[in-house]
Amino acid sequence: MTDRVIAFDINAARVSGAADGVMPKASHTPQPAPQNQRLARAKARAELAAAYAGLLGAQVPAADILEQMLLAIGEATANLDGAQIAAIAPDHLAAVLRVAGMTASVETIDRISPGQWPALAQMTSGQMVLVTAQDGESLFIYDTTCPDQRAEVPLAEFAPHFSGRIVRARTSLRQLEERHTDTGAEAHWFWGAFRAQRRAFVEVAFGSLFANILAVAVALFSLQVYDRVIPHQSQSTLWVLALGAGLALVLEMGLKLARSGLMDLAGRRIELSVQTLLMERLLGMKANPGKRAPSQLFSAMREFSSVREFFTASTIGTLADIPFIFVFLFLVASIGGSLVWVLLAGAVLMVVPGFLFQKKMIALTQATQGASTRASRLLHEAIYEHETVNTSRGADRFKRIWEELTTLSASKSSEQRKLASALTYWAQMVQQATYVAAVVIGTYKVFAGDFTVGSIIAIGILTSRTLAPLTQLAGTLARWSNVKAALTGLDAIAQADQTLGADRQYLRAERIEGEYELRHLDFRYDTDGAATVEIPGLAIPAGQRVAVLGANGSGKSTLLKLLAGLYEPQSGRILLDGTDLGQIHPRDLRRAVGYLSQDVRLFSGTLRDNLNLTQLERDEDRLFAALDFAGMGPFVRSHPRGLDLEIRDGGEGLSVGQRQSIGWARLWLHDPTVVILDEPTAALDTTLETTLVSRLESWLDGRTAIIATHRVPILSLTARTLILQNGRLAVDGPRDAVLAHLNKSKGAQG
Numbered sequence: 014m015t016d017r018v019i020a021f022d023i024n025a026a027r028v029s030g031a032a033d034g035v036m037p038k039a040s041h042t043p044q045p046a047p048q049n050q051r052l053a054r055a056k057a058r059a060e061l062a063a064a065y066a067g068l069l070g071a072q073v074p075a076a077d078i079l080e081q082m083l084l085a086i087g088e089a090t091a092n093l094d095g096a097q098i099a100a101i102a103p104d105h106l107a108a109v110l111r112v113a114g115m116t117a118s119v120e121t122i123d124r125i126s127p128g129q130w131p132a133l134a135q136m137t138s139g140q141m142v143l144v145t146a147q148d149g150e151s152l153f154i155y156d157t158t159c160p161d162q163r164a165e166v167p168l169a170e171f172a173p174h175f176s177g178r179i180v181r182a183r184t185s186l187r188q189l190e191e192r193h194t195d196t197g198a199e200a201h202w203f204w205g206a207f208r209a210q211r212r213a214f215v216e217v218a219f220g221s222l223f224a225n226i227l228a229v230a231v232a233l234f235s236l237q238v239y240d241r242v243i244p245h246q247s248q249s250t251l252w253v254l255a256l257g258a259g260l261a262l263v264l265e266m267g268l269k270l271a272r273s274g275l276m277d278l279a280g281r282r283i284e285l286s287v288q289t290l291l292m293e294r295l296l297g298m299k300a301n302p303g304k305r306a307p308s309q310l311f312s313a314m315r316e317f318s319s320v321r322e323f324f325t326a327s328t329i330g331t332l333a334d335i336p337f338i339f340v341f342l343f344l345v346a347s348i349g350g351s352l353v354w355v356l357l358a359g360a361v362l363m364v365v366p367g368f369l370f371q372k373k374m375i376a377l378t379q380a381t382q383g384a385s386t387r388a389s390r391l392l393h394e395a396i397y398e399h400e401t402v403n404t405s406r407g408a409d410r411f412k413r414i415w416e417e418l419t420t421l422s423a424s425k426s427s428e429q430r431k432l433a434s435a436l437t438y439w440a441q442m443v444q445q446a447t448y449v450a451a452v453v454i455g456t457y458k459v460f461a462g463d464f465t466v467g468s469i470i471a472i473g474i475l476t477s478r479t480l481a482p483l484t485q486l487a488g489t490l491a492r493w494s495n496v497k498a499a500l501t502g503l504d505a506i507a508q509a510d511q512t513l514g515a516d517r518q519y520l521r522a523e524r525i526e527g528e529y530e531l532r533h534l535d536f537r538y539d540t541d542g543a544a545t546v547e548i549p550g551l552a553i554p555a556g557q558r559v560a561v562l563g564a565n566g567s568g569k570s571t572l573l574k575l576l577a578g579l580y581e582p583q584s585g586r587i588l589l590d591g592t593d594l595g596q597i598h599p600r601d602l603r604r605a606v607g608y609l610s611q612d613v614r615l616f617s618g619t620l621r622d623n624l625n626l627t628q629l630e631r632d633e634d635r636l637f638a639a640l641d642f643a644g645m646g647p648f649v650r651s652h653p654r655g656l657d658l659e660i661r662d663g664g665e666g667l668s669v670g671q672r673q674s675i676g677w678a679r680l681w682l683h684d685p686t687v688v689i690l691d692e693p694t695a696a697l698d699t700t701l702e703t704t705l706v707s708r709l710e711s712w713l714d715g716r717t718a719i720i721a722t723h724r725v726p727i728l729s730l731t732a733r734t735l736i737l738q739n740g741r742l743a744v745d746g747p748r749d750a751v752l753a754h755l756n757k758s759k760g761a762q763g
């Protein structure tokens with residue numbers, strides 16, 4: 014039995030039970046179904062899960078859930094023989110509901126009661142149904158075949174076929190917050206992660222408080238020894254005091270160890286959440302051309318290491334100790350009275366230069382980082398474009414720039430290091446000087462009979478303990494400029510315009526037919542420059558195949574990127590099926606619009622990985638069908654490594670033509686309703702091009718196709734021709750008429 018879109022098929026459940034010859038069993042193992050049947054079942058379950066999510070107030074299209082489900086099944090069955098998708102288990106449904114932002118779990122219930130619903134229930138036949146509610150002895154079951162989408166089934170009829178397992182989801186607290194509270198500003202991408210760990214920091218603060226109180230023990234020990242033990246020569250008191258001090262020291266160390274363990278854990282959690290967020294933002298960035306150089310993004314991400322190093326246990330430990338300086342100062346005041354002013358003056362003198370030189374440090378850091386960003390871009394080019402550098406005899410230029418950048422960054426970073434060391438040495442010197450001053454003043458007080466020797470010793474020890482965190486603070490301030498510069502760079506990534514705006518409500522479109530309309534379109538790379546593409550109006554009906562012709566640089570690729578939704582026009586609108594491209598949910602847009610760029614990029618990994626970038630393809634037959642479509646099948650079948658062919662770092666491993674074929678295979682697997690092709694056969698040999706064109710004849714049926722090309726064979730697929738001239742539409746008409754006109758004007762010129 015296969016699932017249908019309808020929620021509950023009690024007759025099917027009965028038949029299944031009858032076929033077994035017994036009443037349906039709780040643990041039913043469905044027979045492995047053929048691929049398309051399994052896919053149909055997956056689709057039906059995805060729709061069920063989408064309906065369930067909808068009941069809980071979350072609008073998630075079934076197509077999204079299906080993708081997540083296939084991913085979940087893939088992971089769960091990766092180790093099974095032949096990766097057989099035997100059933101989409103309740104666990105997978107719970108997993109996809111969790112991905113949709115809910116909390117979901119699989120539960121086994123032994124009594125059916127109204128409080129359990131709405132939930133997805135598993136029948137003994139394996140079928141899943143969505144029970145929306147229970148009214149006494151009746152259950153309401155989601156059923157798209159019924160007029161009001163639900164069927165009323167008596168409990169007595171339902172219960173014998175119910176396996177007892179349900180998938181129950183609840184709206185998560187986060188979703189509730191998003192829906193119902195005006196949370197105001199979004200938490201900061203970096204400091205917000207600290208807030209999430211505030212409990213750990215509160216514990217660290219408590220640990221620091223106790224550790225610092227214990228740290229007083231040595232000072233008190235000295236005071237007692239000099240003032241009480243030595244005058245009375247009492248050995249037993251000495252040992253009791255020593256034991257107490259020893260105990261305090263061990264406890265202090267234990268506390269500090271626990272504190273650093275806690276901070277380390279919090280640090281790792283913060284790093285994980287921040288790094289994940291940064292990668293998410295980096296991948297989700299809008300492709301605004303020219304806004305940010307890739308090398309800047311690259312080095313900003315790399316600079317995260319300086320942030321990580323800064324926020325290690327030792328820095329946070331130092332900062333955590335600073336508030337307790339006041340505990341020591343209080344103690345000094347109670348032992349030494351006005352002597353505390355000497356310590357206060359010392360403390361201020363120690364840290365002031367660190368603050369004063371912050372600006373200079375930041376300027377030096379920016380200069381160093383600027384040079385190192387350029388150096389890493391140069392390095393990248395020298396390595397990846399090694400052949401071009403050599404064949405175009407550019408090696409000397411590369412050497413010169415490398416030397417210049419190295420000189421600049423070495424001199425700036427040495428200046429920075431010198432300043433940082435000077436600040437640290439200054440702090441150390443002031444600390445020692447404060448100690449000397451405190452002892453000198455203390456000695457005068459001893460002469461005057463106001464102080465005991467024990468007090469001087471205790472104050473000496475307390476001076477060192479009070480000022481020690483400030484010496485470290487001076488070092489920390491010197492490193493802060495690096496962190497600040499790194500955070501500013503990362504800020505640009507974290508705050509970059511995202512394809513999927515968090516505060517936007519997009520329109521969800523299960524299916525996009527592919528009807529385009531352009532209104533007063535104006536796009537320019539340079540906002541102050543001339544328009545690269547300027548089209549007052551253009552309509553492309555769904556299913557039409559259009560060729561875009563034009564000289565080099567006339568704006569064909571740019572127009573295609575605009576139509577694919579990769580770029581946003583500065584003014585004017587692009588409507589797809591009557592909806593502005595910017596309004597359609599990016600997931601739906603990407604699902605419906607396939608884009609094959611002029612330059613197909615491969616990624617390091619295997620050929621299989623490169624075909625299956627979505628990770629949704631589990632079927633090798635489909636991968637080979639795609640390769641056959643693109644003319645790569647025979648090559649891969651005869652290759653000793655087949656689909657496991659390794660693509661090297663930087664995407665090398667296949668010829669330019671083969672890479673274009675991979676692009677075609679990816680497109681075939683994607684199966685979109687709109688295909689946007691930029692010079693799609695430019696790298697293919699004529700035989701393959703002819704074969705591909707004949708295959709496309711049927712494959713393009715029912716799809717809207719917009720093809721930029723300089724090649725004649727591919728034109729036979731199209732019905733309409735647009736010619737661009739300096740970004741403007743010069744010609745628009747039926748293919749044959751346009752081509753005849755072009756040939757005639759060429760003939761006239763000849």
Ligand SMILES: Nc1ncnc2c1ncn2[C@@H]1O[C@H](COP(=O)(O)OP(=O)(O)OP(=O)(O)O)[C@@H](O)[C@H]1O
Nearest residue numbers: 302303538545563564565566567568569570571572
């Ligand atoms: N990323 C970019 N930043 C700035 N200008 C760009 C960028 N990409 C293209 N251009 C400019 O836009 C204009 C149109 O380029 P486009 O790539 O759309 O032309 P094309 O018609 O596809 O050319 P070809 O036939 O050579 O592929 C060109 O003048 C080009 O210099």
